[in-house]
Amino acid sequence: MxxxxxxxxxxxxxxxxxxxxxxxxxxxxxxxxxxxxxxxxxxxxxxxxxxxxxxxxxxxxxxxxxxxxxxxxxxxxxxxxxxxxxxxxxxxxxxxxxxxxxxxxxxxxxxxxxxxxxxxxxxxxxxxxxxxxxxxxxxxxxxxxxxxxGGLRAAVPASRDGGVTARLRDYLETHYTEAIGLEQLAALVQRHPRHLIDAFRRAYGVPPHTYLLQRRVREAKRRLLQGEPLLDVALALGFYDQAHFSGTFKRFTGVTPGHFRRSAGMPA
Structure with a gap:
C-alpha cells in the first residue's frame, strides 16, 4: 500500500x-x-x-x-x-x-x-x-x-532598514489581492529575501507573508459585512479556495467567516 x-x-x-x-x-x-x-x-x-x-x-x-x-x-x-x-x-x-x-x-x-x-x-x-x-x-x-x-553560522540579525520596510509595507497594502512572490518583493526593494524577511519582522513584528494575510483578512471583514458571498470574497482576495480562506480567517480572528457574519446579524 x-x-x-x-x-x-x-x-x-x-x-x-x-x-x-x-x-x-x-x-x-x-x-x-x-x-x-x-x-x-x-x-x-x-x-x-x-x-x-x-x-x-x-x-x-x-x-x-x-x-x-x-x-x-x-x-x-x-x-x-x-x-x-x-x-x-x-x-x-x-x-x-x-x-x-x-x-x-x-x-x-x-x-x-x-x-x-x-x-x-x-x-x-x-x-x-x-x-x-x-x-x-x-x-x-x-x-x-x-x-x-549543517555547520552554517547563525545570521547576524538584519537592521530595521526603515525606508525599505516602509516601502515594502506600502506595496503590500496596495497589492494585497495579487499573487506575490518573495523574489518579486526582494527585487522591488533590492534586498536579499532573507534580509527582507528579517528586517520586516523587526520593523513590524511579523514577516511579510503574515502581514499580507492580515491585510486580506481585514478587507475580508469589510466585504463580508457588505454581504458578498464567502467564495467570492475568498477568490477576490487571493485565497486558494474557501477552505484556505476560512482557515486563515479563523487563525487571525478566532472565528470562521460564517460565524463572523452571523454574529453581525447577517445570514452566513
Missing part, C-alpha cells in the same frame, strides 16, 4: 517535497543530486549508508548530503515521513550567504521538533497557491536545519 506524493512548483526550481506514506515499499541503492531533509512522522524508517544500517524512529530527523549512496525501507508495518529535497546549486541564491553549509555530519540527529514543524508548515504551503508564504517557509526551514545540523 502506498499513498506517496511528490510536490513541486515550476516557479521554484530545484525544490521538491516528498510526502511518503507506505507499507512494504523499498528503495534500492541510489543517491540524490540534492540535500535531503526529512522528519519521521509515524513508524520507523531504515536505510543503509556509510557502511552501516540505520533505523530512524518518529521524532528523529533524516539528513542526507548530495550524491550520498543509500537504500531505503520501512522498519515498521507503516512508515510516514516528509522529505525536502533542495539542489545544492540553489543554496547560494536561497540562503544569500558567502560561506555555505559544509554538509550534514550526522545522518539522523535528534531534533526538538522545530525542523519537523517547519516541514509541516512547508507541506501545507505546497498545497496552496501562495508563493510568498511557501518561499518564506522554505527559507526558514533551510536556515534552521543548516545552522543546527
Amino acid at each position: 502506498s499513498a506517496n506524493r511528490l510536490l513541486a512548483r515550476p516557479w521554484l526550481p530545484g525544490v521538491e517535497l516528498f510526502h511518503a506514506d507506505f507499507s512494504g515499499q523499498a528503495f534500492g541503492r541510489h543517491s540524490h543530486d540534492a540535500f535531503a531533509i526529512g522528519a519521521i512522522l509515524h513508524g520507523v524508517g531504515g536505510y543503509q549508508c556509510r557502511g552501516a544500517r540505520h533505523a530512524i524512529p518518529a521524532g528523529k530527523l533524516s539528513l542526507m548530503n548530495p550524491e550520498e549512496p543509500h537504500t531505503g525501507h520501512a522498519e515498521s508495518e507503516r512508515l510516514v515521513y516528509r522529505m525536502l529535497y533542495i539542489e545544492e546549486a540553489r543554496l547560494p541564491v536561497l540562503l544569500g550567504r558567502k560561506v555555505l553549509p559544509r554538509g550534514f555530519r550526522e545522518l539522523n540527529p535528534a531534533d526538538d521538533g522545530a525542523v519537523a514543524a517547519g516541514l509541516a508548515r512547508l507541506a501545507a504551503e505546497f498545497e496552496r497557491n501562495d508563493a510568498l508564504a511557501l518561499e518564506s517557509e522554505l527559507l526558514a526551514v533551510l536556515e534552521l536545519v543548516f545552522v543546527r545540523h
